[in-house]
Amino acid sequence: MSKALIVGGGIGGLATAVAFTRRGWEVEVLERAERITEVGAGLSLWSNALRALDALGLGEQVRARAIEDGSAGIRDSKGRWLSRTDIETVRARYGSPIVVHRADLLEILRDAVPESALRTGVSVGEVRADGTVVHSAGVSTGDVIVGADGIRSVVRRAVCGEVTPRYSGYTAWRVVVTPAEPMGDLGETWGSGERFGYAALADGRVYCFAAVTAPADRPSAGLAELRDRFGDWHEPIPRLLAAADESAVLHNDIYHLPPLPTYVAGRIALVGDAAHAMTPNLGQGACQALEDAVVLAEVATRDPDLTRYDAERRPRTQMIATRSERIGTVAQLSWAPAVALRNAVMRLLPPSIQIKALAPVLDWTA
Template identity: 45%
Template sequence: MPEILIVGAGIGGLTAAIGLRRIGRSVSVIEKATTLGEVGAGLSLWPNALRALDELGVGEAVRAAGVSAVSRGGLRRPSGQWLRHRHPDDIPVLMVHRADLHRTLLDALPADCVRTNATVTEVKQATGGVDVMYRTHDGIRQKEAELVVAADGVHSTVRQQLWPETTKACFDGRSTWRAVTDGILEPAEEAITLARDQQFGLLPLPNGRLYWFLTAAVERQGIRYDDELGEVRRRVGHWHDPIPGILAVTAPSAVLHHDITTLAPLETYVSGRVVLLGDAAHAQSPDLGQGACQAIEDAVVLASALATEHDLDSALERYDQERRPRTQTIAQAAQRQAKLTQANFWAMTSAARLLPRSLWRRQTARWVDWSPPSL
């Protein structure tokens, strides 16, 4: 049977591999990193992603690795004043450590399915498929595939080659600091603390761990600090409890710092026998918490299209028509949310205090009210 090659062994690439194998396709994954793993940060899986994981057959295992929480339910000011407490009617999320999720997905695949230390150097359309050149520790290799799934992130090498006019990732003016804290802390209600140009989020993880993030406007892309934790303390260490205590027990080596980059909407996610998935197709800001969730949705829709359409071209067209409107609408909504927080902070905080709970829930549900196709 012709093989499908997936470029990138992140969350999107692995879920795509699981879905494609579930419909009986031969799949291999190549990953440029020398070892498999994910960054040391938390991740919120919303109900739409959990439904997709259930369809992939790994939902139960993923739930066992996570803990229930409410993301974007509780909102506070830096003084500690609550704008909104979480409520039983809020939509729950499953909080997982990225590394735990990655390990669970890997466990659902054969050990020889993923090859590491393999960097794509060239992708060329060929008659009836795609020729891929990639570099390994022992030289350049070539692989022929019926289909290439590019799941290699916002800076996708595959996208840069085949979508050369529309591939540049855009810096959105903000950086994010993230860490998982293992220190023994009193339980804290999950919340996001809002200031005009900064927000600090706190969410639980299994085994008593806490995940925190700081998103802040910065002067330019690429600024880094010798003491990243010290910079976080400078910015928010004087904010309400328990923020100072959480930072006090965070290991400096646990702090990750990345600039936030997004993609402008692409006209198509398909080029010949190459298809984009996840951040390679629709990288978005983290303001709605849907980045990884949308990659997981992509994987299920792609597998379903390949399983049910009469030929490959029809399957790819269906994938593009189903995924591009939804993912681009959510990406644009996330960017609007970011701009609202910065440009009209008063309106944002007023809405948090005054919106009826039913309306608040509907605002969230419009992004997560999605069910996957059957595999």
């Protein structure tokens, strides 16, 4: 029986383990954390990701714990619409995106992997071209080695050497809150070098996120800073922040990878953030990791030469990463004339153009 050795027990790693298991492979997942868990944050899964989950046999389980994404569009800080989402057309053209809690998705994926395959508390130190992985618990080998160990991947060094992640220019906060009353229109609000978004979760809570243009490694004042920055924006933003708990606020600078020259080297392949960590502006990070899992397992089962995986996945994921970065640049504009021009152009763009622009991203089939 062929064996896939997967480094990293996040969404990409577990999805890859499921994909290989379904094709009859033995799998071993090495995760450095003592427990495979996910912190509190929401996650958008577009139609392409749902097709990948269907290919993994998990689509219905995920949909059962999710809610249809009801994002209505983008507004300015006063609540005036910059662009409206034609939800019915999006649904008819691509299928309905959903919002799920990351922890729920991770639990579904973890439960689909044989318990005996999961090894936690194991740190990987070296990956060799012959399929050997040296780690804190000894040595493991596999017919395919999968680097699913995130943006600061150890496995990636064996594929393309040292690669330094790039700071996007903005920092972000995430928090899940329980509002006193149901939310109405959901979506994003763009200001000047600042953004705030909110999306409903299936259990009635609301996932909120904010982004602010700032130097890297700048200390955050947490919830107090969010209330200071966004407290005078349109409702329900002040209400959501008033309902937030300081202990639930997550803060991270946003980094992404430069385009890699390859995702494979011999028996080694990279998936998810280890291959193409991208900014979150298109909501495609986890979606692309799920696609990676399906394609890699298919390619590896057919042929030990993994170059077809690279040929299929690298152009697509790097195109999406570039698009996401460009959207972030426009969204984070802070020079007043540029912000005014951006807002004017967005109000003039017909929804049909925006929907058509999604096709290269969402028209993917397993």
